[in-house]
Amino acid sequence: MARWFQRQMFRPTFTVVAFFAVIAIFFYGSIGWTFLMSLTKSSLMPRYDFVGFEKYADLMDNKRWIVSCINMVVFGALFIVGSLILGSILAIFIDRGIRFEGVFRTIFLYPLAISLIVTGLGWRWLLDPTLGIQAMVRDMGWENFAFDWITEPDRAIYTLVIASVWRSAGLVMIIVLAGLRSVDGDLWKAIRMEKIPQWRAYVQVIFPGMRPVFASCIVLLMSEVIRGYDLIVAMTNGGPGISTEMPAKFAVDFFFSRMNLSLASAASILMLLLSLLMLAPYLYSEFRRRD
Amino acid sequence: MTAKTMLLSCVFAATATHSFAQVADVQQYWTSASESKAMNVIADAFKAKGGTWIDSPSADYDSTIAAATSRIVGGEPPSAVLMTPNGAMLDLAEGGILRSLNDLRDAEGWQASLAPLIYERVTVDDEMVALPLGVHADNWIWYNTAIFDEVGIEEPTTIDELFAAADAIQGAGYTAFAVGGEPWQELYILTDMILSLGGPAYWNEIMVERDDAALQDPLLVTAFEYFRKVSDYVDAGSTGRSWNQTTNMVITQEAAMQFMGDWAKGEFLAAGQTPGKEFGCFLMPSDKPAYAAVTDVFVFPEIDDDEQIAGQDLLARTVMDPEIEVQVAAVKGSVPARTDVDLSGLDICATRGAQALATPGVAVASTYDALPGDLNGQLIDMATQFWTDPDMTAEEGAAALRDVLAD
Numbered sequence: 001m002a003r004w005f006q007r008q009m010f011r012p013t014f015t016v017v018a019f020f021a022v023i024a025i026f027f028y029g030s031i032g033w034t035f036l037m038s039l040t041k042s043s044l045m046p047r048y049d050f051v052g053f054e055k056y057a058d059l060m061d062n063k064r065w066i067v068s069c070i071n072m073v074v075f076g077a078l079f080i081v082g083s084l085i086l087g088s089i090l091a092i093f094i095d096r097g098i099r100f101e102g103v104f105r106t107i108f109l110y111p112l113a114i115s116l117i118v119t120g121l122g123w124r125w126l127l128d129p130t131l132g133i134q135a136m137v138r139d140m141g142w143e144n145f146a147f148d149w150i151t152e153p154d155r156a157i158y159t160l161v162i163a164s165v166w167r168s169a170g171l172v173m174i175i176v177l178a179g180l181r182s183v184d185g186d187l188w189k190a191i192r193m194e195k196i197p198q199w200r201a202y203v204q205v206i207f208p209g210m211r212p213v214f215a216s217c218i219v220l221l222m223s224e225v226i227r228g229y230d231l232i233v234a235m236t237n238g239g240p241g242i243s244t245e246m247p248a249k250f251a252v253d254f255f256f257s258r259m260n261l262s263l264a265s266a267a268s269i270l271m272l273l274l275s276l277l278m279l280a281p282y283l284y285s286e287f288r289r290r291d
Numbered sequence: 292m293t294a295k296t297m298l299l300s301c302v303f304a305a306t307a308t309h310s311f312a313q314v315a316d317v318q319q320y321w322t323s324a325s326e327s328k329a330m331n332v333i334a335d336a337f338k339a340k341g342g343t344w345i346d347s348p349s350a351d352y353d354s355t356i357a358a359a360t361s362r363i364v365g366g367e368p369p370s371a372v373l374m375t376p377n378g379a380m381l382d383l384a385e386g387g388i389l390r391s392l393n394d395l396r397d398a399e400g401w402q403a404s405l406a407p408l409i410y411e412r413v414t415v416d417d418e419m420v421a422l423p424l425g426v427h428a429d430n431w432i433w434y435n436t437a438i439f440d441e442v443g444i445e446e447p448t449t450i451d452e453l454f455a456a457a458d459a460i461q462g463a464g465y466t467a468f469a470v471g472g473e474p475w476q477e478l479y480i481l482t483d484m485i486l487s488l489g490g491p492a493y494w495n496e497i498m499v500e501r502d503d504a505a506l507q508d509p510l511l512v513t514a515f516e517y518f519r520k521v522s523d524y525v526d527a528g529s530t531g532r533s534w535n536q537t538t539n540m541v542i543t544q545e546a547a548m549q550f551m552g553d554w555a556k557g558e559f560l561a562a563g564q565t566p567g568k569e570f571g572c573f574l575m576p577s578d579k580p581a582y583a584a585v586t587d588v589f590v591f592p593e594i595d596d597d598e599q600i601a602g603q604d605l606l607a608r609t610v611m612d613p614e615i616e617v618q619v620a621a622v623k624g625s626v627p628a629r630t631d632v633d634l635s636g637l638d639i640c641a642t643r644g645a646q647a648l649a650t651p652g653v654a655v656a657s658t659y660d661a662l663p664g665d666l667n668g669q670l671i672d673m674a675t676q677f678w679t680d681p682d683m684t685a686e687e688g689a690a691a692l693r694d695v696l697a698d
Contacts, residue, residue, distance in 0.1 A: 241474070
């Protein structure tokens with residue numbers, strides 16, 4: 001019996017069924033339950049008194065949620081574009097065959113190895129006007145130097161972009177570098193023969209041929225944007241005021257400290273829809289290509 | 292069998308039922324230096340009475356509630372949970388999850404010995420569902436006595452004197468108000484202003500009854516104007532600063548005053564300072580003084596296990612022991628919830644607090660304790676929006692407050 005069972009365990013169908021069952025229960029099951037909760041009035045404990053889409057309407061009335069969503073779009077766009085540009089430039093420099101390539105590669109990739117909490121705390125200290133860069137420059141004699149974005153409600157979101165780009169540019173660099181290394185040598189010969197300037201070669205010939213590489217970068221960075229939580233908690237904790245709130249933080253706060261299970265569930269479901277929406281163009285192009 | 296032997300056997304039977312272990316599994320978050328000392332006072336007394344103490348600490352309030360609710364839902368409830376008598380407690384009580392302590396209350400006469408406000412907070416639909424460990428208030432102002440002496444000012448007794456003092460302090464080159472950057476700290480400043488202007492009766496109208504007419508009162512606009520005025524006295528490093536770092540500014544004579552609950556006292560004590568000497572305290576000045584209470588309580592989830600039920604009984608009696616109440620208050624910086632205890636061992640600030648709590652009509656529930664659901668959270672969001680957005684007028688602030696509170 002035991003041996004029969006053991007044999008069964010290794011049959012592919014059995015393994016796959018077990019795998020899908022786990023996914024179905026824990027992944028889609030959780031999504032389903034979250035959706036169910038978002039239709040109730042549950043506060044601290046799950047309660048099954050359904051009120052339809054009332055909580056979604058509440059969410060649309062909630063200024064903090066609206067600010068969170070706008071922040072995600074602003075932050076996401078700047079962060080993705082910034083990381084792609086900086087990462088690509090770094091990759092080009094390294095690809096030019098500089099000396100100590102390994103050293104630079106490690107330096108640029110290193111921020112990625114640091115936890116987001118440490119990154120956030122470090123940048124928070126650097127950007128604090130009384131401790132960090134501003135204080136340092138003023139001590140050196142430039143009394144009027146000001147760099148206090150982190151204390152200004154309409155600029156604090158950009159400090160998050162700076163910290164995130166610093167962290168993720170290395171990742172983009174390494175992926176783009178791998179892409180550059182696989183460019184056919186003949187292509188470079190042709191470019192040299194045509195006497196095309198370097199920058200035009202990259203912008204108009206090399207990079208357009210690396211579309212899939214950039215697509216993977218964008219998908220990776222997008223997931224960072226949507227689940228952005230730790231960096232914000234460590235760096236601004238959503239402040240000043242609510243100026244750097246993000247949807248993921250909204251959901252966590254309302255689940256665990258505001259004891260508002262239903263509103264947090266509604267926020268989570270909207271986040272899921274939002275991420276599907278953002279990924280839709282990518283998924284569409286991927287599936288179309290396969291046909 | 293004579294009546295005497297019958298009686299004896301009854302006594303034996305009664306003691307026999309008490310012979311099993313009394314176990315308390317306590318889900319709690321008192322982990323800082325002064326807090327854990329206070330929890331140890333309770334735990335040691337509980338063990339001395341023969342109980343077995345199982346400590347289940349969490350990092351903070353939120354994770355304690357999260358852990359407790361998942362344990363309750365999973366069928367393994369802790370014997371006691373440390374929390375505050377807020378919306379979450381109401382939720383648990385309405386879900387029928389909390390044990391009613393009416394039997395113990397009646398046997399021990401607890402209703403008469405507790406301050407009326409506190410008794411009201413721990414009672415839901417005539418069922419006593421929680422026991423107070425101690426009471427804090429969030430409308431204190433803490434000040435550095437050296438700065439007050441240097442500038443030559445006394446403790447202010449009206450809101451105008453408070454701002455006059457702030458001007459004098461700023462003139463002497465100090466930061467007048469140390470304010471941190473956490474949104475809940477900003478809400479406390481706003482509620483201090485509302486309490487000072489309106490007094491306890493008005494407070495109850497807007498926070499407890501949430502009366503529409505009271506929420507229209509132009510007094511709220513004035514409160515928002517004062518709230519905005521406080522921001523003129525704040526230093527540049529305020530953003531994101533935690534409350535205890537902010538208290539440290541008063542300790543180190545960098546700033547003169549801080550609006551903060553009396554948990555701040557622990558920071559002064561830890562720095563080796565004495566109340567009334569290096570630092571002082573007064574409740575938010577007003578002609579209608581108020582004491583905005585934040586209570587720490589134990590709730591006791593319904594449980595099947597006999598040993599744990601016996602443990603709950605023993606723990607409940609331990610917590611309500613007048614001596615334990617005083618000892619907890621002394622190490623934690625709080626005020627005992629019982630009004631019939633000996634206050635001679637308490638410092639000047641705790642004595643002031645205890646007097647305010649015992650004066651009829653002065654003690655009110657703070658927003659944290661008074662508001663159901665996530666209304667307190669919504670108020671925090673509203674206060675911090677107003678605080679960080681200088682373009683928002685006091686009228687708009689008052690309207691936003693009304694939107695949150697009027698249902």
